[in-house]
Amino acid sequence: MQVPSMLMEKVMSGMLLSRSFMSIFSVCLISMTDKFGSSDLKDTTGTLYSMAKFAGLRDPVTLDFENSTIAYCVDAFSISMGALMGTSPVTAYVESATGISGTSF
Secondary structure (H helix, E strand, O other): OOOOHHHHHHHHHHHHHHHHHHHHHHHHHHHHHHHHHHHHHHHHHHHHHHHHHHHOOEOOOOOOEOOHHHHHHHHHHHHHHHHHHOOOOOOOOHHHHHHOOOOOO
16 A cells, blocks of 8 residues: 555654754753753852852862852752752852851851
C-alpha cells in the first residue's frame, strides 16, 4: 500500500514544524535559565560581599570572607528547594543588612 504524496507532505511538514518549535522552545528555556541563574548569582555575590565588608569580615589581602563557599552552597540549595516547592525566590538579599547594623568584631 502506497501513501499518497499529499498526505506524506502534510505529515512531514507537521513533523518539521514540531521539531522547529521544540528546538526554539529549548533554546528559549536554556536562555531564560541562564539569565535568571546569572542574575541570581550576581545578587547573591553582591549581598554576601557587601555584608562581609560592612561587618569587617573580609580578608584585606584576598578580599574574600571565611566560609564563603559554604554560604554559596547554602544559597544554591535554598534556591533549588524553593524552586522545587514552587515558592517565590529564596535567596540572600540586601535586606539582610539589618542584622549586622551596630555589630563590631
